[in-house]
Amino acid sequence: MTTTPESANSQTGNGSGVAPSKKSEHLLSLRGIAKHFGAVQALKHVDLDIPAGKVTALIGDNGAGKSTLIKTISGIWAPTAGDVFWNGEQVKVHTPGDASALGISTVYQDLALCDNLDIVQNMYLGHEETRGITLDEIAMELNTKKVLKDLSVSTVKSVRQLVGSLSGGQRQAVAVARAVMRDTQLVIMDEPTAALGVSQTHQVLELIKNLSDRGIAVIVISHNLTDVFKVADRLAVMHLGTLVSSGDISQYDTTSAVELITTGESKGAPSSLASSH
Numbered sequence: 001m002t003t004t005p006e007s008a009n010s011q012t013g014n015g016s017g018v019a020p021s022k023k024s025e026h027l028l029s030l031r032g033i034a035k036h037f038g039a040v041q042a043l044k045h046v047d048l049d050i051p052a053g054k055v056t057a058l059i060g061d062n063g064a065g066k067s068t069l070i071k072t073i074s075g076i077w078a079p080t081a082g083d084v085f086w087n088g089e090q091v092k093v094h095t096p097g098d099a100s101a102l103g104i105s106t107v108y109q110d111l112a113l114c115d116n117l118d119i120v121q122n123m124y125l126g127h128e129e130t131r132g133i134t135l136d137e138i139a140m141e142l143n144t145k146k147v148l149k150d151l152s153v154s155t156v157k158s159v160r161q162l163v164g165s166l167s168g169g170q171r172q173a174v175a176v177a178r179a180v181m182r183d184t185q186l187v188i189m190d191e192p193t194a195a196l197g198v199s200q201t202h203q204v205l206e207l208i209k210n211l212s213d214r215g216i217a218v219i220v221i222s223h224n225l226t227d228v229f230k231v232a233d234r235l236a237v238m239h240l241g242t243l244v245s246s247g248d249i250s251q252y253d254t255t256s257a258v259e260l261i262t263t264g265e266s267k268g269a270p271s272s273l274a275s276s277h
Ligand SMILES: Nc1ncnc2c1ncn2[C@@H]1O[C@H](COP(=O)(O)OP(=O)(O)OP(=O)(O)O)[C@@H](O)[C@H]1O
Pocket: 037, 040, 041, 042, 060, 061, 062, 063, 064, 065, 066, 067, 068, 069
């Protein structure tokens, strides 16, 4: 067993003061993360550990701070205070480039895909493969097919289809495929199934499981507790900017999850620091 953050004794900058161990079993650890927007304290001293190869569901009511937390991990917002550790090493994630260099890819709810481009063009937007002075269309097309196949995405007829003609679930699959195409170790998804029907939701949940089976860590924000209990290995609950509870999904049921979401408390639920055990 590696040392847990609670028992590690090294002091850190402006975070909670307890760093994860050097040989961390966690891919990502947040300590004392705070984020203010003027007078609004969107995040208050968040401590959270994210292990590799597991799906962590981040849940909480509207305005609880979920999107702000993932935007902080993704380098959209620099935290007002706190420390971020990657494989036990302290890192600064102040820009999306910092996050991507570590292997963090985020799929936002609007997905940021271009409807007027085909799947291959979307996959490679801004990172096109070239051969001499021309684009290497064949390599890009073959790799796109491979990535979609690896993710078991079978409903897309042609990778030369315009993204505007895809269903919501297929768009989500393309956005995820693009996120994992490069050397990704952590995929973050903000409400990936919110706009989807039953079978498309099922496809996206399968995709999430497929990522974690391949050793990739996944953080997924969802308001749908049925989906959460289907797909998550771990739960992290936010209430009014505070991470009130986190731990193994087996330590929760729908009743305790709803209590935590609405009141920030539930008798017997793990505290947020229990995430480190
Ligand atoms: N750019 C911003 N400027 C000012 N305040 C913001 C900004 N982004 C978020 N907030 C505030 O931070 C708090 C947390 O918002 P956040 O979007 O993180 O919530 P959320 O948990 O994702 O909610 P939802 O489930 O509705 O998406 C809210 O009070 C919100 O008004």
